Amino acid sequence: MLPKQLLTIIGISSILLLSGSWLSPASAAQAPNYVEGTDAAAVVFDPLKVNNFELEMSDENFNRLVYPNVSWDNEGPWLETVMRFTMDNKVYGPYTVGVHLKGAWGSWRDVYGKAAFKIKMNAFVKKQKLFGITKFTLNNMVQDPSYIHEALTYRLFRAVGVPTPRVGYANVTLNGRNYGLHLNVETVDTTMLSRWGLTNTHLYKGGVPNFPELYSGYEPYFQVEDGSETNRQDLTKFLDTMTYFSGEQWWDEITQIANMKEITLDIAAEAFVGHWDGYPYNLNNYYITFDEDGYAHMLPWGVDQTWNGGMDYFGSGSLLFQRCLASGSCNEMYLQSMAEVSRVANSLKLDAMAIHVSAAIRKHIVADPWGPGIDVAYSYQQGTVWNVRDQYNSLSNRVRAWDTGLNKVVIDGVSYPAAQIIQIQPTEDLIEVKGIPFQTYATVDTVILEDLQPGLNVTEVQVTSVNGLHIASHEVNLYKLTNRSGTSTLSYLSNSAKMPKATISKVSQLKSKFLDAVSLNLTITMAKPKNMSLANARILLSKRADSFSRSLKAVGITVSGLKKIVTTTGSSDAVKVYYKYMN
Numbered sequence: 306m307l308p309k310q311l312l313t314i315i316g317i318s319s320i321l322l323l324s325g326s327w328l329s330p331a332s333a334a335q336a337p338n339y340v341e342g343t344d345a346a347a348v349v350f351d352p353l354k355v356n357n358f359e360l361e362m363s364d365e366n367f368n369r370l371v372y373p374n375v376s377w378d379n380e381g382p383w384l385e386t387v388m389r390f391t392m393d394n395k396v397y398g399p400y401t402v403g404v405h406l407k408g409a410w411g412s413w414r415d416v417y418g419k420a421a422f423k424i425k426m427n428a429f430v431k432k433q434k435l436f437g438i439t440k441f442t443l444n445n446m447v448q449d450p451s452y453i454h455e456a457l458t459y460r461l462f463r464a465v466g467v468p469t470p471r472v473g474y475a476n477v478t479l480n481g482r483n484y485g486l487h488l489n490v491e492t493v494d495t496t497m498l499s500r501w502g503l504t505n506t507h508l509y510k511g512g513v514p515n516f517p518e519l520y521s522g523y524e525p526y527f528q529v530e531d532g533s534e535t536n537r538q539d540l541t542k543f544l545d546t547m548t549y550f551s552g553e554q555w556w557d558e559i560t561q562i563a564n565m566k567e568i569t570l571d572i573a574a575e576a577f578v579g580h581w582d583g584y585p586y587n588l589n590n591y592y593i594t595f596d597e598d599g600y601a602h603m604l605p606w607g608v609d610q611t612w613n614g615g616m617d618y619f620g621s622g623s624l625l626f627q628r629c630l631a632s633g634s635c636n637e638m639y640l641q642s643m644a645e646v647s648r649v650a651n652s653l654k655l656d657a658m659a660i661h662v663s664a665a666i667r668k669h670i671v672a673d674p675w676g677p678g679i680d681v682a683y684s685y686q687q688g689t690v691w692n693v694r695d696q697y698n699s700l701s702n703r704v705r706a707w708d709t710g711l712n713k714v715v716i717d718g719v720s721y722p723a724a725q726i727i728q729i730q731p732t733e734d735l736i737e738v739k740g741i742p743f744q745t746y747a748t749v750d751t752v753i754l755e756d757l758q759p760g761l762n763v764t765e766v767q768v769t770s771v772n773g774l775h776i777a778s779h780e781v782n783l784y785k786l787t788n789r790s791g792t793s794t795l796s797y798l799s800n801s802a803k804m805p806k807a808t809i810s811k812v813s814q815l816k817s818k819f820l821d822a823v824s825l826n827l828t829i830t831m832a833k834p835k836n837m838s839l840a841n842a843r844i845l846l847s848k849r850a851d852s853f854s855r856s857l858k859a860v861g862i863t864v865s866g867l868k869k870i871v872t873t874t875g876s877s878d879a880v881k882v883y884y885k886y887m888n
Contacts (some may be wrong), residue, residue: 336661350471353665357391377413383428403428419675421445444488449609451685458608468501485673507532516588521548539595556632563601569642585621644708709777710743740766786887802848822886826866832875
């Protein structure tokens with residue numbers, strides 16, 4: 306951190322302390338859940354929780370982790386280590402794992418400093434994983450005195466749709482030495498990418514020491530993280546397109562081989578968080594991955610030195626950004642990506658997240674023997690909160706003039722999220738579609754639709770920006786429902802709620818039929834057995850009907866109405882199901 310920036314932070318903090326703390330325990334009391342995903346690893350990447358890694362290795366291996374045996378550009382081999390992992394007071398392990406030190410020019414430390422670590426679960430034990438994780442990445446945060454920058458930044462990237470890691474926190478010890486609080490960053494690998502729906506065929510890393518630009522012939526300057534070391538045709542095609550085309554011709558070519566919406570969102574987000582050490586501003590800390598269709602995705606990395614002031618949104622000198630500015634289509638996409646970053650950043654309430662995370666890790670910062678101390682961390686955390694708010698206010702004011710985003714759609718007085726598939730009743734043949742833009746003074750054309758067909762109907766709503774210079778068309782998906790009805794007879798064992806196999810199969814067919822049902826109403830009838838009282842017959846019918854209803858609910862089918870009727874005619878060993886619904 307430059308002295309001038311440090312003075313700025315301290316100055317801001319002094320003002321904040323006079324006006325009341327943003328990081329008080331009271332303000333952090335109602336922390337939301339920041340865990341993302343349903344996979345086994347999700348619980349490990351909780352920024353409000355600090356877990357523990359205890360590592361033990363031989364003295365010989367420990368000494369191999371001392372400079373100059375290893376350095377930032379020479380990780381050396383994986384060294385055999387015993388690892389225990391503790392979460393929620395439960396100890397997992399011991400596991401035999403491989404360990405490297407990690408870091409780059411500014412953050413690398415050997416084991417006599419605050420080292421950062423990589424842990425490979427299957428380095429010595431084949432197929433070994435923990436919570437589905439093969440590699441752990443533990444950042445030492447020596448360039449982030451706030452301890453919270455990466456947690457906030459990666460959350461924003463993920464929220465706008467840029468594939469980036471989740472994070473949690475962990476205390477680390479090695480051979481009894483306390484290395485203090487680390488950030489547990491989800492490793493960028495095939496496992497992480499698959500969670501984003503990317504079947505990775507190649508993963509390249511760009512950065513130190515070559516700082517590779519996207520020029521043709523620069524393939525050797527990229528480090529291959531996954532995939533073939535020799536066959537780099539996918540990267541060659543991408544770099545050739547970047548180099549040999551420009552203007553709208555470049556746009557036509559690049560959109561065939563790269564996700565440019567994702568990339569422009571990344572660039573706008575990097576400027577917003579002040580990521581000066583990424584690709585757009587320093588040709589550093591980025592990944593390029595190619596999926597099974599050969600489509601390129603660019604991922605940011607190394608975001609610890611963010612939230613010290615934003616970057617010039619149009620100040621990137623990178624080849625990709627200059628190509629984008631020279632294309633009217635790409636330039637417009639970038640402007641709208643800036644607007645989307647502004648909207649998403651506001652919805653995430655990153656300032657509140659900064660407060661919650663700071664409170665959750667406070668005692669661990671105090672106990673960190675290698676950290677800057679709680680007072681310095683506290684000042685930087687408050688500076689981060691201020692910067693988050695300042696960046697949002699600045700960008701939201703800037704994009705207002707050209708934002709063509711569609712917020713909601715109103716039909717018959719009911720508003721729906723613009724991205725939602727809106728269900729239309731079977732009787733509706735004429736509807737009026739009104740759009741609500743994100744910006745108050747942007748205008749939206751009203752669309753009148755006639756003769757809607759059953760099933761999916763797609764129309765477009767046009768938004769014109771506040772300054773009148775930008776127009777965007779948004780698809781609105783309408784699904785016209787159809788009335789359905791029918792009957793089915795379900796047989797039961799005599800005087801029982803148990804079903805024979807044939808009935809179970811029939812119920813499975815009904816579940817498939819009802820899976821997308823809207824307003825599903827059931828009337829279930831059963832004849833009273835001759836030797837059973839009416840009260841007991843009603844009890845038996847209820848057992849059968851309720852069991853059937855619960856089996857539907859178990860697969861996500863909602864029953865809007867259920868009637869149970871005992872009749873005087875028919876078979877008492879069966880129920881008749883009358884159903885009415887729409888789909």
